[in-house]
Amino acid sequence: MKIAVIGSGYVGLVSGTCFAETGNQVLCVDNNQEKITAMQAGKIPIYEPELETLFQRNRAANRLHFSSDLAEAVAFAELIFLALPTPELEDGGADLSYVLQVSKEIAALATEYKIIVNKSTVPVGTTRQVQELFDTSCAASVDVVANPEFLKEGFAVQDFMKPQRVVIGSSSEHAIAQLQKLYAPYMRTGNRYQIMDCVSAELTKYASNAFLATKISFMNEIANYCELVGANVDHVRQGMGSDDRIGNRFLFPGIGYGGSCFPKDVKALKKLGDDLEQPFTILSAVDRVNTEQKKVFTAKIEAHFKGALQGKKFALWGLSFKPGTDDVREAPAFYVIETLLKQGASFTVFDPVAIENTRKHFGNRIHYANEPNEALQNADALIVCTEWNLFRNLDIPLFKSSMREPLIFDGRNVFDLQEMEAVGISYFSIGRP
Ligand SMILES: NC(=O)c1ccc[n+]([C@@H]2O[C@H](COP(=O)([O-])OP(=O)(O)OC[C@H]3O[C@@H](n4cnc5c(N)ncnc54)[C@H](O)[C@@H]3O)[C@@H](O)[C@H]2O)c1
Numbered sequence: 001m002k003i004a005v006i007g008s009g010y011v012g013l014v015s016g017t018c019f020a021e022t023g024n025q026v027l028c029v030d031n032n033q034e035k036i037t038a039m040q041a042g043k044i045p046i047y048e049p050e051l052e053t054l055f056q057r058n059r060a061a062n063r064l065h066f067s068s069d070l071a072e073a074v075a076f077a078e079l080i081f082l083a084l085p086t087p088e089l090e091d092g093g094a095d096l097s098y099v100l101q102v103s104k105e106i107a108a109l110a111t112e113y114k115i116i117v118n119k120s121t122v123p124v125g126t127t128r129q130v131q132e133l134f135d136t137s138c139a140a141s142v143d144v145v146a147n148p149e150f151l152k153e154g155f156a157v158q159d160f161m162k163p164q165r166v167v168i169g170s171s172s173e174h175a176i177a178q179l180q181k182l183y184a185p186y187m188r189t190g191n192r193y194q195i196m197d198c199v200s201a202e203l204t205k206y207a208s209n210a211f212l213a214t215k216i217s218f219m220n221e222i223a224n225y226c227e228l229v230g231a232n233v234d235h236v237r238q239g240m241g242s243d244d245r246i247g248n249r250f251l252f253p254g255i256g257y258g259g260s261c262f263p264k265d266v267k268a269l270k271k272l273g274d275d276l277e278q279p280f281t282i283l284s285a286v287d288r289v290n291t292e293q294k295k296v297f298t299a300k301i302e303a304h305f306k307g308a309l310q311g312k313k314f315a316l317w318g319l320s321f322k323p324g325t326d327d328v329r330e331a332p333a334f335y336v337i338e339t340l341l342k343q344g345a346s347f348t349v350f351d352p353v354a355i356e357n358t359r360k361h362f363g364n365r366i367h368y369a370n371e372p373n374e375a376l377q378n379a380d381a382l383i384v385c386t387e388w389n390l391f392r393n394l395d396i397p398l399f400k401s402s403m404r405e406p407l408i409f410d411g412r413n414v415f416d417l418q419e420m421e422a423v424g425i426s427y428f429s430i431g432r433p
Pocket of ligand 1: 006007008009010011012029030031032035083084085086098101102119120121122149150151152153260261
């Protein structure tokens with residue numbers, strides 16, 4: 001099949017590359033010329049495990065192409081995917097301007113039948129709105145389909161190649177059949193399509209993300225309570241998770257969720273409820289707990305130093321909002337750094353893949369290490385903000401000889417409590433005594 005993907009970011013580039021991997025001809029479009037030029041030259045603009053191999057293989061096989069010209073994409077493909085940003089507006093709603101603007105441009109260009117498949121996370125009613133836009137302003141017949149994306153950064157290629165479900169929201173039999181044909185190679189172990197109306201498809205995406213965010217905020221509150229009563233959240237988590245109605249995944253407390261999805265999607269769903277005077281009461285709390293959790297963690301550091309942070313030197317490990325990605329959007333580490341910088345602290349930071357994106361934000365306000373132990377030199381404390389596996393085996397003698405003080409603030413419960421105690425490291429984690 002001939003496919004165009006408009007928006008070549010985390011979702012668009014992974015989708016386009018994985019579609020090419022199953023033999024399709026794919027044209028990835030972006031209005032960021034720098035990104036397109038880099039990809040045309042074989043340079044991949046994001047870090048995502050396994051993506052580089054697939055990207056290079058399909059580029060070399062002439063199945064994966066890049067362009068900044070939307071007209072080229074419209075002429076080339078019958079199936080046009082939208083993987084465009086839907087960032088947060090000031091009132092918490094989702095900004096639809098990217099999706100609507102590109103749709104208008106496609107409507108002006110299309111002269112024959114197209115299927116517009118929207119992968120962006122969009123408010124309930126958007127697919128209908130975009131369908132209406134095409135029905136009233138396009139010379140050709142167009143089917144607009146909601147096909148929300150559920151991939152996780154850090155596992156995006158795996159998630160795309162073996163999806164747990166593919167949600168298709170449409171009433172067009174032809175469009176549904178075309179998408180089922182396209183996704184068939186990823187469904188070889190069994191049919192995992194969820195075919196539904198477009199409104200339900202749009203809501204499925206928001207409801208899924210909001211539920212996952214709720215699990216995280218719930219566990220963060222449980223962890224904070226554990227600290228007050230001397231309970232250990234690891235035991236509580238395992239005790240809870242062994243009930244298969246609860247399940248043991250996504251029950252890890254930390255310093256709050258970040259990234260480009262949960263924070264904005266929770267707020268967008270809340271706004272959708274408010275607009276219809278059907279408030280999502282739970283989501284207000286989920287969002288509030290998440291904002292507070294970053295402060296709870298930072299306050300532990302401030303309290304330890306009795307607020308005297310001027311001149312304190314911190315090593316910080318983990319900058320991306322979660323392991324496996326270079327995405328630093330809404331990364332809790334950034335909150336910690338900004339807050340302590342303002343009080344006169346300094347930072348040397350390390351992350352396996354997110355240094356470049358961090359540098360774009362902080363520039364020379366902080367120092368960057370090439371490997372984790374380099375960041376530790378003469379530090380007053382180590383702060384862990386992302387649970388990269390690389391951090392799990394601490395070289396204790398080296399740690400102790402590098403640091404001014406053997407002190408760790410662990411926002412992700414990376415280290416073993418007993419071990420820390422046995423080797424004499426002062427250790428503050430989340431929800432553990
Ligand atoms: N990142 C995720 O893990 C994830 C998962 C599921 C769903 N989503 C949703 O998918 C959508 C895209 O997210 P993302 O993380 O890939 O965003 P992103 O910011 O990584 O990528 C968006 C891309 O679109 C490009 N773009 C912007 N305007 C354009 C235009 N007019 N024409 C062509 N290209 C344009 C940008 O340059 C950028 O490269 C969002 O709605 C998001 O909520 C994201």
